[in-house]
Amino acid sequence: MAGGEERSETLARLPRLGFGGAAVGNLYAPLSDAAARGVIEAALVAGIGYFDTAPHYGFGLSETRLGEALAGRDAMVSTKVGRRLEPVATSARERHGFVDAAPFEPVFDYTRDGVMRSFEDSLRRLRRDRVDVLLAHDLGQATHGEAHVRHMRDFLEGGYRAMRELRDAGVVGAIGLGVNEQAVCEEILDHADVDVFLLAGRYTLLEQTALESFLPRCAARNVGIVIGGPFNSGALVETGGTLHYNYEAAPTAIVERVARLRRVCAAHDVPLAAAALRFPLAHPAVLSVIPGMATLDQVADAMRWLSLAIPDALWSDLKSEGLVRADAPVPVTRAAA
Template identity: 65%
Template sequence: MRPRQPDLPRLGFGAAALGNLYTPVSDETAQAAVDAALAAGLDYFDTAPHYGFGLSESRLGDLLPNSARISTKVGRRLEPIDAPADAVRHGFAGAAPFEPVFDYSYDGVMATFEASLARLGRERVDVLLAHDLGRMTHGDAHPAQLKAFLEGGYRAMVELREAGLVGAIGLGVNEWQVCLEAAAHADFDVFLLAGRYTLLEQSALDSFLPTCVAKGVSVIAGGPFNSGILVEDAASGAPLHYNYEPAPKEIVERVARLRAVCRDHGVALPAAALRFPLAHPAVISVVPGLASAAQVNQALDWLDAPIPAAFWRDLRQAGLLHAEAPAPEDERPA
């Protein structure tokens, strides 16, 4: 089967924060962020039922025009529970009273997709992704969860695509290994890979990205700041975060080396982090998490910042870029 490449812009809006990830985001702040994105022509938004247990999708459903492009996800049912309104659960503050339950079955995917369409106020979405498959999430249960998906949920996603309710299908995950494992048994159009092909971490170049190029599968690069450490202020004294946890010493030291090369060339580290993944031929879009109009505008400025070729050359000479990593050209992107 020939993959269907999604028609997506180079920069997307990661909407987990609109589900109150870690901290509440007011309706006014969410609207201002979305309005700023749309005003700048940024019209691709990535969400999931898991983000605030429906809150992110509902907000986008209220705020987006039908012309905006959306990716959302399947793989978790939202089951009603009794929970205090101000509780922080699974990282979401003041989340709706639901508990996310993994369900990669045919019926589970069909039901959760229908619920997502209702929250989004849409008849279709541009990209549908199976969320958080892999050993990092499921540990010893991974083989059973992947089997359930390949035997059930994948079939549902194919049917939804063939019915025109979905433009492209794939996985939305934090580990490239499960993409290769799943691709050995099924065909996909796109993978959203979060945090594994970044200025800090490039092991995806060894086998995953070459396989995507060979198969014609598109890649959306999520988490370009590695959950914070490539955008956080190292001089503030506040903890630096990597993989949603305090960064280990070796990661902090590697980022310090990246910052030093940035200083030498007058380059903002977050600008380099946004631009880097887009140089790879498999990567069609980079999707940072955005929570406010200021963050939207800052991301747009970073994406357009000129970065000299000597910067990328010095990173490579310092052993901070994989030998096979393509580097952006030293001019403003088109």
């Protein structure tokens, strides 16, 4: 099979709903091995067949847990490169947002050797000889500041070439970026041939600026999109207490916008989280959406929200209220034949 055909087949097989694996790496709160295994097993039983992870998630913990739970199972997996994991003798209980994680420290490395080493270590933890999608993790100006230029140079001259080699060798089905920043995706489109972007939090009910140039460019280049963070760090699913947005307490403008979104959804008897999960999937470039899952209830909720009947009038009202852009594709209810 030619490389382009294999990439197309890989992306065509991505299901609409996937499993975001940061939580089983103890993001923000610890999970026991048994609890993590239970959540992954519940996702498999529910029919979720795509699992996204990264070395950064629990510093190998997420990959290790997924590797144990998915061994011998038919599931698609994406993981990431761009950080080496260096052993540490002692460490704080919480580091980089992960609690009781593995005893390693992540070090950014987008060079060819760094990417190859990271990939080999991931395969070992995942107990696999290949992955379906490999993503360069957390490139971008907002993440790296002045170091962005150096990291981008390392990636384009080294890591990206390594990823292409892995794709050409058949040990990776498709390659791209896994990031929180839209701008770096557009920068990569100017310099590289990628298959897919995993973009977290930037095309949601709260944010649709990606419609201006990014999503049209992806559609024109036949680059697929996986949407991470469909709830914007919890803002679109949390129902009480402090709302979170972009991994921190939400500013007043976001809190007020979420309240308006919630009121419109309530008028149609639709949970805001259901609308948030379904909205990105209406765009033709979006292949899959991967909310984080840490509990059995979150797995069940995601499956229920994915299949919930949402009236077309909800989307019309969101647009008329200025809460969804007029040019945003929205899900359409198809009448029974």
